[in-house]
Amino acid sequence: MKKVTRKISVLLVILPLLTGCWDQRLIVEQEVVNGLSFDLEDKKIKSTMVVLNIIPKGTGFFDFKNQISSATGNSLEDTYRELRAYYTGPLTASKSRIVLFGESFAKKNLDAYLDLFFRLPDPYLGSKVAIVKGSEAGELFTLKEIGTNPIAFGLYEIIEAAESNSTVPIGNLNILFTYFNEEGKDFILPVIEKKGEKVAVSGAGLISDNSYSGKMISLKSSSLLLLFMDKYGERVDLETYLDDKKKLNNQVGYRVVKAKRKMDLKKDGSGLPVVDLHLDLKVMIHQYPRTEKISDQRMEELETLISRDLTKKSKAIMKQTQEANCDVLGIGRKLKETDPEAWKAIDWREAYPEIKINTKVDVAIEKTGILQ
Amino acid sequence: MLSNKNLFFLIIQAQVGIGILGLPYILYNDVQQDGWMSLLVAGVLAQGILIILVALSRTSPKETFYELNHRLLGTFLGKIVNILYILYFISFSLLLMILVSDVINTWILHRTPKWAIILLLLIATTYIAKEQILTISRTFLFFSILFIGLIILLFMVYPQDNHFGRMLPMGSKDFTEIVKASPDAFVSLIGFEIILFIMPFIKNPKKSLLVLTFANLFTVLLYVFLFITCVITFSGAQFSLIQEPLLYLFRGLSFHFVERIDIIFLSFWIVPISTTLVVQLYNASLGVQNLFAIQRNKCVYLLAGILLGLCLLPVSYSIKESLSSFMIYLNIIFVFIFPALLLIIAKVRGIKA
Numbered sequence: 249m250k251k252v253t254r255k256i257s258v259l260l261v262i263l264p265l266l267t268g269c270w271d272q273r274l275i276v277e278q279e280v281v282n283g284l285s286f287d288l289e290d291k292k293i294k295s296t297m298v299v300l301n302i303i304p305k306g307t308g309f310f311d312f313k314n315q316i317s318s319a320t321g322n323s324l325e326d327t328y329r330e331l332r333a334y335y336t337g338p339l340t341a342s343k344s345r346i347v348l349f350g351e352s353f354a355k356k357n358l359d360a361y362l363d364l365f366f367r368l369p370d371p372y373l374g375s376k377v378a379i380v381k382g383s384e385a386g387e388l389f390t391l392k393e394i395g396t397n398p399i400a401f402g403l404y405e406i407i408e409a410a411e412s413n414s415t416v417p418i419g420n421l422n423i424l425f426t427y428f429n430e431e432g433k434d435f436i437l438p439v440i441e442k443k444g445e446k447v448a449v450s451g452a453g454l455i456s457d458n459s460y461s462g463k464m465i466s467l468k469s470s471s472l473l474l475l476f477m478d479k480y481g482e483r484v485d486l487e488t489y490l491d492d493k494k495k496l497n498n499q500v501g502y503r504v505v506k507a508k509r510k511m512d513l514k515k516d517g518s519g520l521p522v523v524d525l526h527l528d529l530k531v532m533i534h535q536y537p538r539t540e541k542i543s544d545q546r547m548e549e550l551e552t553l554i555s556r557d558l559t560k561k562s563k564a565i566m567k568q569t570q571e572a573n574c575d576v577l578g579i580g581r582k583l584k585e586t587d588p589e590a591w592k593a594i595d596w597r598e599a600y601p602e603i604k605i606n607t608k609v610d611v612a613i614e615k616t617g618i619l620q
Numbered sequence: 621m622l623s624n625k626n627l628f629f630l631i632i633q634a635q636v637g638i639g640i641l642g643l644p645y646i647l648y649n650d651v652q653q654d655g656w657m658s659l660l661v662a663g664v665l666a667q668g669i670l671i672i673l674v675a676l677s678r679t680s681p682k683e684t685f686y687e688l689n690h691r692l693l694g695t696f697l698g699k700i701v702n703i704l705y706i707l708y709f710i711s712f713s714l715l716l717m718i719l720v721s722d723v724i725n726t727w728i729l730h731r732t733p734k735w736a737i738i739l740l741l742l743i744a745t746t747y748i749a750k751e752q753i754l755t756i757s758r759t760f761l762f763f764s765i766l767f768i769g770l771i772i773l774l775f776m777v778y779p780q781d782n783h784f785g786r787m788l789p790m791g792s793k794d795f796t797e798i799v800k801a802s803p804d805a806f807v808s809l810i811g812f813e814i815i816l817f818i819m820p821f822i823k824n825p826k827k828s829l830l831v832l833t834f835a836n837l838f839t840v841l842l843y844v845f846l847f848i849t850c851v852i853t854f855s856g857a858q859f860s861l862i863q864e865p866l867l868y869l870f871r872g873l874s875f876h877f878v879e880r881i882d883i884i885f886l887s888f889w890i891v892p893i894s895t896t897l898v899v900q901l902y903n904a905s906l907g908v909q910n911l912f913a914i915q916r917n918k919c920v921y922l923l924a925g926i927l928l929g930l931c932l933l934p935v936s937y938s939i940k941e942s943l944s945s946f947m948i949y950l951n952i953i954f955v956f957i958f959p960a961l962l963l964i965i966a967k968v969r970g971i972k973a
Contacts, residue, residue, distance in 0.1 A: 262743070270732040342880075369727045369882075374874040422872035423781050429857035479781075578783075585788035 279335040280343045282314075283400035284375075285385035286361070287350035292320045293361075294350075295327035296386030299335065300398050312398050316389050324364060341371040345404040347421065348378055350385040354437075354453070354460035359428035366425050373422035376407040378438045379453045379460055388442055403447065407438050410449040414471040417479035428458055432580025432596055436473075439464050454574035457597065461572035465565060472558060473565050475527055476607070477577055478509045488557040490537065500550060501535030505614055513583055519590065520599055523579050525607045527562070532615040541620050551611050558609035566605045575600045621823035624831045626757035630899075631812050631835035632767070633760040636842065637896030638719050639808030641889075643843060644850040644865040650801035653786060653851050654793045656844045661798060662805035663840035669956050670812055670836060674829045676963040677819035679970065685816035686910040692965050701958075702907050708954045709904035710923065712810075713897055714930050715943050717741060720893055721931075722940070727867060728883055738931045745894045746924040749901040750917035753821050756898060763891050767842070773885065774849050777869055782852045803948050809839060813955045814899050817906050 296318035319330035394402025451464040484504035647655030690698035870881040908919035
């Protein structure tokens with residue numbers, strides 16, 4: 249009898265502890281934020297958020313509705329307070345898919361504004377991040393869907409596709425947090441644009457010192473930049489004109505099978521580094537203007553042609569990054585790691601646009617598809 | 621009787637606990653990317669202490685540390701020392717529980733009161749700690765499967781966006797600075813002092829030093845691996861901000877069907893944390909048993925009650941910082957200096973006899 253009472257009393261003590269009643273957060277009561285965007289409006293921040301409401305319509309069928317609201321204020325917390333008032337339940341950013349910045353907002357120092365994402369344990373850091381060009385970032389959410397996906401998911405997938413097509417390196421809030429605080433290395437963010445009722449990635453925006461420089465690398469060149477960054481995605485497709493005349497159907501298209509990048513730092517007379525970039529590519533031709541046999545001699549010609557073309561293009565890209573003062577290759581970081589004394593002696597923000605960057609691309613054709 | 625396998629897992633479970641969450645952060649703020657050297661220095665230090673502890677407990681393998689104290693220092697002095705040791709284990713457990721409840725409070729359960737977390741933790745640990753040492757060690761052996769999980773997860777960080785160059789420049793700090801940072805790493809290696817109390821229960825005492833060495837090596841290598849993973853993943857200024865780098869490391873991980881690995885990981889990692897607590901409770905309860913001659917499981921209940929009471933005091937949380945910096949010195953006194961003195965006394969007496 250005594251044993252039984254003891255057991256029961258122990259159970260009575262333990263049972264209330266098992267319910268977890270303090271921290272239960274029911275998903276039905278939550279308003280799950282799917283997308284967030286920040287714009288600058290009259291020197292104030294305008295936050296827009298989209299909450300996805302799923303409306304069940306009988307078995308297996310459901311419709312969805314985006315609930316969009318925006319608020320302005322001096323800080324993110326300011327706008328958040330106002331935004332909360334629009335929704336029935338507590339807001340949670342633990343499932344947000346996408347964070348968009350308006351162009352003017354992106355030109356502010358982003359790291360200071362985004363602090364709350366990193367400081368709190370709840371927000372989801374896998375969200376994709378992008379800069380919106382041409383329109384207000386919040387305006388993108390007014391599109392109901394992309395393809396069959398709700399807008400926030402659609403934007404996520406568009407950026408994911410851009411990553412595997414090597415337009416931009418893989419990025420999310422978490423990676424952003426790392427690069428915000430990295431000395432001697434800048435990063436690039438996808439730039440998206442609203443075109444009519446559709447949205448497309450239009451290039452890679454160069455970020456300088458944690459704020460958008462306003463310049464971007466176009467869709468055509470960004471893959472080459474990614475090869476030089478050693479951060480390319482699943483596919484890298486490039487093309488080169490067969491001769492200088494840019495006439496119709498005169499391009500050879502090729503896919504990079506293997507890429508090897510080498511970065512060497514030397515010093516010039518004034519103590520500034522001189523950078524030698526070397527890229528070794530193995531490619532597979534996947535498009536040739538004529539369906540004919542490519543002879544060995546022609547192959548060699550093509551290799552030199554492509555090498556020269558890519559070398560030229562890469563020089564232009566490096567020039568662009570220097571104009572934007574965006575050390576996306578992490579040359580400064582490399583200098584810091586290999587030669588800390590020299591790194592301390594120079595102000596990298598001022599030095600980077602001035603340094604000499606030599607690029608060289610060597611291309612070897614490995615395959616020509618299933619046709620010879 | 622404890623086999624070598626049991627002993628090995630008992631020691632690593634006693635060593636690895638809450639410290640692993642914050643260790644890379646502390647080391648990085650001390651000596652930046654050279655922190656792994658401090659870890660190795662701390663490992664060598666721990667190895668030296670291990671040799672002393674084993675030598676001490678081998679002087680009379682049939683006695684626990686508390687009985688040894690009585691014999692070597694006389695009844696009065698021995699009793700005082702034993703009480704001090706019990707107080708040391710209690711304050712160690714107290715600090716541990718404060719840190720655990722803090723981490724859980726900030727990362728997972730924001731609104732759950734701390735006393736509830738601590739009560740749950742204490743119920744679980746007392747349940748294990750009241751058992752015989754063999755049962756405890758077998759439980760630990762089972763729990764050790766979590767280490768495999770940790771190592772796999774750490775490897776999963778590697779395909780992410782990281783940069784090995786962050787380890788460079790290597791050896792940029794002075795050797796004295798590296799040595800100075802090693803006590804911070806040493807705190808996370810504490811736990812092997814349990815050997816003082818379990819020597820009578822070991823099947824193969826002669827091999828014990830070897831087993832302990834391997835356990836220590838495992839822990840140090842695990843820490844070094846973790847530290848290197850953190851360094852190559854986080855950028856400099858970021859690393860100096862993140863208080864629990866291990867959790868933040870997993871916060872960035874995401875798979876197709878599983879997200880927020882950090883929270884899942886922490887929920888499981890409470891187990892290795894509580895094993896450290898079990899070891900402390902076990903050590904303390906042996907002391908109480910020696911002092912008052914009551915059954916050991918009752919001593920465990922008594923200690924758990926005292927700990928719960930201490931945690932309920934509102935001051936407990938405000939002294940967190942001072943207690944943890946104080947603990948660094950206490951560890952060295954109680955785990956290193958005092959046993960070393962005792963070993964000298966034992967040797968001198970041995971020669972006399």
